[in-house]
Amino acid sequence: xxxxxxxxxxxxxxxxxxxxxxxxxxxxxxxxxxxxxxxxxxxxxxxxxxxxxxxxxxxxxxxxxxxxxxxxxxxxxxxxxxxxxxxxxxxxxxxxxxxxxxxxxxxxxxxxxxxxxxxxxxxxxxxxxxxxxxxxxxxxxxxxxxxxxxxxxxxxxxxxxxxxxxxxxxxxxxxxxxxxxxxxxxxxxxxxxxxxxxxxxxxxxxxxxxxxxxxxxxxxxxxxxxxxxxxxxxxxxxxxxxxxxxxxxxxxxxxxxxxxxxxxxxxxxxxxxxxxxxx
Amino acid sequence: xxxxxxxxxxxxxxxxxxxxxxxxxxxxxxxxxxxxxxxxxxxxxxxxxxxxxxxxxxxxxxxxxxxxxxxxxxxxxxxxxxxxxxxxxxxxxxxxxxxxxxxxxxxxxxxxxxxxxxxxxxxxxxxxxxxxxxxxxxxxxxxxxxxxxxxxxxxxxxxxxxxxxxxxxxxxxxxxxxxxxxxxxxxxxxxxxxxxxxxxxxxxxxxxxxxxxxxxxxxxxxxxxxxxxxxxxxxxxxxxxxxxxxxxxxxxxxxxxxxxxxxxxxxxxxxxxxxxxxxxxxxxxxxxxxxxxxxxxxxxxx
Numbered sequence: 001x002x003x004x005x006x007x008x009x010x011x012x013x014x015x016x017x018x019x020x021x022x023x024x025x026x027x028x029x030x031x032x033x034x035x036x037x038x039x040x041x042x043x044x045x046x047x048x049x050x051x052x053x054x055x056x057x058x059x060x061x062x063x064x065x066x067x068x069x070x071x072x073x074x075x076x077x078x079x080x081x082x083x084x085x086x087x088x089x090x091x092x093x094x095x096x097x098x099x100x101x102x103x104x105x106x107x108x109x110x111x112x113x114x115x116x117x118x119x120x121x122x123x124x125x126x127x128x129x130x131x132x133x134x135x136x137x138x139x140x141x142x143x144x145x146x147x148x149x150x151x152x153x154x155x156x157x158x159x160x161x162x163x164x165x166x167x168x169x170x171x172x173x174x175x176x177x178x179x180x181x182x183x184x185x186x187x188x189x190x191x192x193x194x195x196x197x198x199x200x201x202x203x204x205x206x207x208x209x210x211x212x213x214x215x216x217x218x219x220x221x222x223x224x225x226x227x228x229x230x231x232x233x234x235x236x237x238x239x240x241x242x243x244x245x246x247x248x249x250x251x252x253x254x255x256x257x258x259x260x261x262x263x264x265x266x267x268x269x270x271x272x273x274x275x276x277x278x279x
Numbered sequence: 280x281x282x283x284x285x286x287x288x289x290x291x292x293x294x295x296x297x298x299x300x301x302x303x304x305x306x307x308x309x310x311x312x313x314x315x316x317x318x319x320x321x322x323x324x325x326x327x328x329x330x331x332x333x334x335x336x337x338x339x340x341x342x343x344x345x346x347x348x349x350x351x352x353x354x355x356x357x358x359x360x361x362x363x364x365x366x367x368x369x370x371x372x373x374x375x376x377x378x379x380x381x382x383x384x385x386x387x388x389x390x391x392x393x394x395x396x397x398x399x400x401x402x403x404x405x406x407x408x409x410x411x412x413x414x415x416x417x418x419x420x421x422x423x424x425x426x427x428x429x430x431x432x433x434x435x436x437x438x439x440x441x442x443x444x445x446x447x448x449x450x451x452x453x454x455x456x457x458x459x460x461x462x463x464x465x466x467x468x469x470x471x472x473x474x475x476x477x478x479x480x481x482x483x484x485x486x487x488x489x490x491x492x493x494x495x496x497x498x499x500x501x502x503x504x505x506x507x508x509x510x511x512x513x514x515x516x517x518x519x520x521x522x523x524x525x526x527x528x529x530x531x532x533x534x535x536x537x538x539x540x541x542x543x544x545x546x547x548x549x550x551x552x553x554x555x556x557x558x559x560x561x562x563x564x565x566x567x568x569x570x571x572x573x574x575x576x577x578x579x580x581x
Contacts, residue, residue: 124551
């Protein structure tokens with residue numbers, strides 16, 4: 001008995017050492033980042049940013065947010081994310097509702113088209129999109145939001161359609177008998193019922209837009225329209241020696257996401273793996 | 280008759296917005312890139328197929344472009360590490376987390392932080408950790424030296440091992456994602472199978488080999504295909520980390536991005552098509568291999 005007890009404890013110790021060391025490697029850079037963002041450059045250079053900050057210095061944040069314009073990039077990111085997600089939620093839930101509940105010619109063909117788009121990898125899909133936007137004179141915020149709405153569209157439609165398929169139709173029948181139009185039924189009955197799936201769609205797409213930088217850095221020549229990721233890349237290139245400033249900028253970009261993630265961990269995991277679970 | 284026609288029109292109008300966006304930003308660009316790839320269009324003036332048509336020149340150029348094939352090699356190298364190291368690490372972590380009760384939630388939360396963050400943030404953060412201006416004040420080298428691992432100290436972002444380091448950073452960013460999917464796959468395996476095996480006298484390795492691995496095959500295939508496509512189409516982290524390290528870590532998609540940035544739209548489209556074709560072929564091959572393997576294990580009927 002004692003032998004099995006020790007064996008079990010030893011196994012547990014080994015497992016936890018393994019897991020903890022990996023976990024530490026994930027967390028350490030972010031503690032270092034936040035810690036260094038509170039330091040002056042002089043202090044950072046003397047201790048590599050590894051010792052706890054002697055005082056919580058907010059100068060770096062002031063400099064980054066106000067002088068370097070990160071308030072604007074942050075606002076841009078929020079606006080792009082918000083509008084894209086709203087667009088996708090409306091467009092994809094309308095389409096998903098129609099694919100699941102309504103009849104029209106060519107329905108299956110169109111649905112399989114969306115499915116195929118989800119499966120076929122288009123690694124350089126941004127190339128023709130960029131050329132097209134340039135020719136249409138849409139190298140601006142409208143073009144960016146529209147292109148981004150297309151990126152998550154197929155997966156969102158698929159997710160919502162499968163969710164609609166599992167719902168009973170009785171409620172909608174009742175609504176129709178009570179005189180609701182199809183549009184009203186979609187909005188008043190369908191939408192409230194698919195809220196759980198909508199949560200996944202929202203997080204999946206919001207993170208997609210928030211973290212996107214390829215199209216953003218191609219489209220926005222003018223810095224003042226850039227979202228955070230594109231601006232961050234440029235800022236880091238300009239501030240070669242000002243490590244603490246870059247740390248503050250990185251914190252502004254990533255900390256809100258980390259905090260949101262910790263509070264809504266389950267939804268984030270579902271949202272991010274949604275795209276992969278489909279296949 | 281009239282009523283049903285109007286009905287169908289209403290029903291169709293529900294998918295119209297989705298269809299319009301899809302046609303504009305997926306279908307049209309998809310075919311457009313075939314046309315563009317046959318031209319030397321450089322984004323100056325209106326596009327005219329007649330004037331810029333160069334036949335298959337772009338594809339010939341790609342075939343004989345040493346830089347392109349080097350970037351393909353770099354991409355394949357990083358993908359290889361992601362397929363092996365990243366996914367085995369993720370599976371080991373998932374198996375470990377399944378066996379413990381305490382701190383289970385903590386590990387799940389922590390391992391998934393990196394996939395939540397953008398490639399740019401991860402790349403820039405590690406760049407600052409690995410490189411310091413003024414020179415000789417690299418944080419990572421300082422840490423490594425203080426831990427008594429001085430032999431590891433090196434030039435992390437432009438030294439001779441930069442390709443391996445980039446691959447490892449890629450694995451580090453990606454393992455949490457594979458971990459979560461493995462975990463979901465593992466929880467789908469019924470507990471009774473393990474109990475039956477234990478009663479029959481199977482040890483841990485045997486039950487892993489005979490139960491876990493075969494039943495996990497579909498999940499493993501899925502993860503492998505997505506790892507290949509995901510690794511070959513991502514470059515933000517590398518761009519932020521070392522900008523390609525003078526060609527040592529340049530991946531195909533990064534070349535495409537750079538060519539498009541210098542307005543070589545025709546060439547970029549051709550390169551995109553080549554890369555897309557390679558990925559389609561690879562993922563289909565993977566799919567068939569896994570089907571064979573699953574048949575061999577007897578998981579898949581017939």
